[in-house]
Amino acid sequence: MTAKPRLTHNHARRLLGQMMRIRVFEERCAELYTQQKIRGFLHLYIGEEANAVGTMEALTPQDSVVATYRDHGHALARGVAMGPVMAEMYGKAGGTSRGRGGSMHIFDRPARFYGGNAIVGGGLPLAVGLALAEKMAKGSGVAVCLFGEGAVAEGEFHESLNLAALWKLPVLFVCENNLYAMGSAIERTESETDIHLKAASYRIDSRRVDGMDVVAVEAAARGALEHIRGGGGPVFLECMTYRFRAHSMFDAQLYRDKEEIERWKERDPIKRFQTWALSAGLLHDSDVTALSAEAVIEVDAAVAFAEASPWEPLADLEKHVLMDKVPA
Amino acid sequence: MTAKPRLTHNHARRLLGQMMRIRVFEERCAELYTQQKIRGFLHLYIGEEANAVGTMEALTPQDSVVATYRDHGHALARGVAMGPVMAEMYGKAGGTSRGRGGSMHIFDRPARFYGGNAIVGGGLPLAVGLALAEKMAKGSGVAVCLFGEGAVAEGEFHESLNLAALWKLPVLFVCENNLYAMGSAIERTESETDIHLKAASYRIDSRRVDGMDVVAVEAAARGALEHIRGGGGPVFLECMTYRFRAHSMFDAQLYRDKEEIERWKERDPIKRFQTWALSAGLLHDSDVTALSAEAVIEVDAAVAFAEASPWEPLADLEKHVLMDKVPA
Amino acid sequence: MSAARRKTTYREAVRDAIREAMLRDPRVFLMGEDVGRYGGCYAVSKGLLQEFGEERIRDTPLSESGFVGAGIGAALNGMRPIVEVMSVNFSLLALDQIVNNAATIPHMSGGQFAVPLVIRMATGSGRQLAAQHSHSLEGWYAHIPGLKVLAPATLEDARGMLWSALEDPNPVLIFEHVQLYNMEGELDAAAGAVPISGAAIRRPGRDLSIVTYGGSLSKCLAAATALAGEGIEAEVIDLRSLRPLDDATIMASVARTRRVLIVDEGWRSGGISAEISARIVEQAFYELDAPPARLCGVEVPIPYPKHLEDASVPQAESIRAAARALVRPT
Amino acid sequence: MSAARRKTTYREAVRDAIREAMLRDPRVFLMGEDVGRYGGCYAVSKGLLQEFGEERIRDTPLSESGFVGAGIGAALNGMRPIVEVMSVNFSLLALDQIVNNAATIPHMSGGQFAVPLVIRMATGSGRQLAAQHSHSLEGWYAHIPGLKVLAPATLEDARGMLWSALEDPNPVLIFEHVQLYNMEGELDAAAGAVPISGAAIRRPGRDLSIVTYGGSLSKCLAAATALAGEGIEAEVIDLRSLRPLDDATIMASVARTRRVLIVDEGWRSGGISAEISARIVEQAFYELDAPPARLCGVEVPIPYPKHLEDASVPQAESIRAAARALVRPT
Numbered sequence A, B: 001m002t003a004k005p006r007l008t009h010n011h012a013r014r015l016l017g018q019m020m021r022i023r024v025f026e027e028r029c030a031e032l033y034t035q036q037k038i039r040g041f042l043h044l045y046i047g048e049e050a051n052a053v054g055t056m057e058a059l060t061p062q063d064s065v066v067a068t069y070r071d072h073g074h075a076l077a078r079g080v081a082m083g084p085v086m087a088e089m090y091g092k093a094g095g096t097s098r099g100r101g102g103s104m105h106i107f108d109r110p111a112r113f114y115g116g117n118a119i120v121g122g123g124l125p126l127a128v129g130l131a132l133a134e135k136m137a138k139g140s141g142v143a144v145c146l147f148g149e150g151a152v153a154e155g156e157f158h159e160s161l162n163l164a165a166l167w168k169l170p171v172l173f174v175c176e177n178n179l180y181a182m183g184s185a186i187e188r189t190e191s192e193t194d195i196h197l198k199a200a201s202y203r204i205d206s207r208r209v210d211g212m213d214v215v216a217v218e219a220a221a222r223g224a225l226e227h228i229r230g231g232g233g234p235v236f237l238e239c240m241t242y243r244f245r246a247h248s249m250f251d252a253q254l255y256r257d258k259e260e261i262e263r264w265k266e267r268d269p270i271k272r273f274q275t276w277a278l279s280a281g282l283l284h285d286s287d288v289t290a291l292s293a294e295a296v297i298e299v300d301a302a303v304a305f306a307e308a309s310p311w312e313p314l315a316d317l318e319k320h321v322l323m324d325k326v327p328a
Numbered sequence C, D: 001m002s003a004a005r006r007k008t009t010y011r012e013a014v015r016d017a018i019r020e021a022m023l024r025d026p027r028v029f030l031m032g033e034d035v036g037r038y039g040g041c042y043a044v045s046k047g048l049l050q051e052f053g054e055e056r057i058r059d060t061p062l063s064e065s066g067f068v069g070a071g072i073g074a075a076l077n078g079m080r081p082i083v084e085v086m087s088v089n090f091s092l093l094a095l096d097q098i099v100n101n102a103a104t105i106p107h108m109s110g111g112q113f114a115v116p117l118v119i120r121m122a123t124g125s126g127r128q129l130a131a132q133h134s135h136s137l138e139g140w141y142a143h144i145p146g147l148k149v150l151a152p153a154t155l156e157d158a159r160g161m162l163w164s165a166l167e168d169p170n171p172v173l174i175f176e177h178v179q180l181y182n183m184e185g186e187l188d189a190a191a192g193a194v195p196i197s198g199a200a201i202r203r204p205g206r207d208l209s210i211v212t213y214g215g216s217l218s219k220c221l222a223a224a225t226a227l228a229g230e231g232i233e234a235e236v237i238d239l240r241s242l243r244p245l246d247d248a249t250i251m252a253s254v255a256r257t258r259r260v261l262i263v264d265e266g267w268r269s270g271g272i273s274a275e276i277s278a279r280i281v282e283q284a285f286y287e288l289d290a291p292p293a294r295l296c297g298v299e300v301p302i303p304y305p306k307h308l309e310d311a312s313v314p315q316a317e318s319i320r321a322a323a324r325a326l327v328r329p330t
């Protein structure tokens, strides 16, 4: 575990709390899926929480975020309220996207959260554009783009990295390398399996990080953002991580064995950070108990919010297909 | 000039002759364009002849070739008969593609010449597929793919290089780096301007070659093909070259200055090789005179062939849109 | 049922078709994302990797343009690839290869080269997968000369169209509606290839013709059954092929029924239904008692919640209502 | 002509429109391959780099998906990008971004985000550029909900549609026919924005309506002039917008003339002409004296030689013949 000298009690509490609430939320989602409250594809983030939490901790409100279909964790870490996120998973009108997007398409304007993109690689050019606008308008925001290592093979990855590097745009690329794209192990999809090297070939400042270590991710993100805000151009972080669950709810996991999963579970980012913080005296047992209880309370409330939320009226089906103005 | 110990008189004569006939052909095309015999876009290859000639010299009949819209030079070097190539430029029924393709779409089955592709980057996946078929059918052919450095920024480049390297396919990538994509200098389009390094990032065996030196290109191509045929997987050659003319016939060349062009003209691959071969005693003045005369005769004959060729009948307009069988 | 028939699903029928093709012709191989280890996004190819090995059941990286283009190249060089694109929305990433290469090379080369390639993709809504996974673009693809476009709606067609498509010298796109994969039924144990040209009348009727295909067929048949209870006999035509269209079967039916409802899950404007309507008025205007009616997808990126998703595409009930309104205008 | 009018070309009109937008709104910028140093593939943006600098006249690498997607992202984040794609065939490389992102994000986000983006592209045949540079896919794009699709056919529209498109909160595609760039004429020196909704009647007539747009407009007008010599008065409607379509103008015209010929350079099957035909029979069936006729592109990847290229798309002469056959059937 990366020891950070300036890690305060409050900050440690916050990091653990964030990861815990995402974990509890996701576990509840799995249950709600079997109850058919949540439908469609559902991609759990369990095991990967440290990436989102560590990254988002380092952001300011001006920064924008582009995520994938595995986006609920990202959105919660970014500070999108849990009730609307859960309502979105239900498809209710109280959802972040009024239910129209569902689990794969969380969007949130106040958080500058630009989806929830379910085309693998499709979010990368958006992030380049968000950053381009920022640069042209002389804003201070950075566009943060999260994506899996599977996206690296897509042409849109290549075009986006080149544009970002060529134009020295304020983009933070965060590759969540969980070693699999659905059932495809990285060795079977990439001729160069060291993704951070691949990124470096665009002359982008690129680093590999332990994605199971929230403190390491936060430190890397902070460093990267400093570099970017200083005008140094884009940075690429490859976060080595693992998903503990199936790719989505329709996956028999024929492509990996249980031992591999168990080995990675030993590095569970929540357990590891908790153990370390307790042993370092940064947190007390009572903190853990409280956080854990708070997470459950928050998730319960989110479920209640989602349950109570109405459905979008049928009459509004065609609303928002064309906009009548650009939202201010 | 790379001195090759085994360069015979005959071979030197052949290399010079090939380059000369392409040059004379292309210069005639420029004239024919102003006479409106050739229409549409026309992309002259003048200055870049050594790349095609050096590469094609090293091929066997089983190898296949995928080229760009700057393909007449490629086709001639590959051994496609000049008459049908010229007739194709005219759009006549005697053309390689019965006139339907025009200058950008030379196809020739006997030469295994798969176009003439005018979508930048679009030929790369085709080459991967040709090579995949070859490998699966345990054939000995190599798929040779020529493209400009402008194609390197396209997503299809990225996807193709990864596939070729991952599957160790028999592909020879030949990047003709003439420093410009239309009016865009490479520094303005690539964050990594050393293209051969870019290719190496896919773990592809990659080399930079002097594309103004036909002997160097041939030697590199031979080496590459040996490696590929030995099962070593794809090879990437970056041929440093320059086009002496405008991008196409509609180009005022606002983006580069005359001196730059003049500097490169000093390295004219024909003049250089000729001077060297003469001074090395490999060729005699009489060879040069003869080759030069032969080229003119061949081009004259090609023009006569094209002129004499009929037009496709209007009634056949929809022919070949759907095939009724796979040609044997 | 006779002993020669056996229970199966649409998914298994597609799998059996792939297996048969692989066994029949060594040039055939299956290539796509997660077709191997994972068994296919919709479990279509489950087990095939074990049977045929990873050369011929070829997992690809996420590179739609790359591997679709590679399929074209392999077809040009003697193979008979079946390329799977997980979902029609993702196929947009490969559109350059499909439209600019596969559809043009035969013509552009003056007939020197054919592209005997099959591309399979899942299409359609109904699984609450929202706006980047649920569209129905098969009718859109049917605009492109040089392609053939198929939409198997029955077990027989799921089982039988693939081999015919592989024997065709042209690039053939096969669209499998996501809601059909679990469809169960019985199939002749000896079921094999079926012709891929020509529509089929799935239910004869005299009062109106309902022209449809793919995922909407079973809804139309359900509507027709319900309509029969009201005394309206609908003839239901399954197009089977969207390019080329079988004008003769459509016109013959319309000449008998004099009324036609076209049902299509794709977006209405510029969809395949418009083409069918236009052809009907061009070829059978004076035989019509009423203008051809269209019931299509609402023009909206498919929303996630079930009530909105259901309302976005034709359903048995709305088909029934539209048919009734056509036959008995108020 | 009055002193307030000045000679110009379609190319210059587009350039002036871009210049005006750049001057009016600092959020506007132009981005695309070779729009800067080279001056644009069709010389549209020549001189603008010198005037506005390379930040705002932004040359891009060959990366259609990347820079179109970047345009979407920039639009999401407050800019008003004009993205140029050299040719509609190349736009297929960016289709994922256009269809899966630009057209869906507003709806998918529940109306939180708009994509005020303009994408300009050259379309159409007539320059002997063959099967990878000559297609007319604007009608195909018009199938996609969430997009607006414009086809300026006159100098006024070339000059005036851009600003209105930029003021629209939705992604707007503008298709410029390659044969129009050299079109000369006079334009009001004070010409500016024009509304982008609504078709225009470019020539009134009583005997039939010819519905067309873009590169075919001038051919239809030429045909109409010739037809007038035969005593046939054709009303010529310029659609201007292909999505949405202006049904009211079409139906009002058809109600007067009772006959309609739809002329469109795109491929016939599943083209925009089919949609117009279907709408006319749906909305004006009982006012028609004859079925709507379509004259469209032949369904072939456009061939290179002039005689074949010309025969692939409607020409004044074939339009005239089709109109005559409609009004005076033999």
Ligand SMILES: Cc1ncc(C[n+]2csc(CCOP(=O)(O)OP(=O)(O)O)c2C)c(N)n1
Binding pocket: A070, A118, A119, A120, A121, A147, A148, A149, A150, A151, A152, A176, A178, A180, A181, A182, A247, C033, C062, C064, C086, C090, C093
């Ligand atoms: C363009 C595209 N192709 C295929 C898919 C189907 N698909 C969804 S997720 C996925 C795997 C992506 O893996 P990775 O990028 O590593 O992300 P992870 O799921 O591991 O977080 C695939 C193939 C898709 N959504 N988009």
Ligand SMILES: Cc1ncc(C[n+]2csc(CCOP(=O)(O)OP(=O)(O)O)c2C)c(N)n1
Binding pocket: B070, B118, B119, B120, B121, B147, B148, B149, B150, B151, B152, B176, B178, B180, B181, B182, B247, D033, D062, D064, D086, D090, D093
């Ligand atoms: C996908 C695509 N985008 C744009 C174009 C227009 N275009 C034709 S050639 C060219 C430049 C290509 O440069 P390069 O690859 O370096 O080849 P070169 O012409 O220098 O031989 C461009 C932009 C195209 N044909 N295809």
Ligand SMILES: [Mg+2]
Binding pocket: A148, A149, A150, A176, A177, A178, A179, A180, A181, A182
């Ligand atoms: Mg992954």
Ligand SMILES: [Mg+2]
Binding pocket: B148, B149, B150, B176, B177, B178, B179, B180, B181, B182
């Ligand atoms: Mg170049």
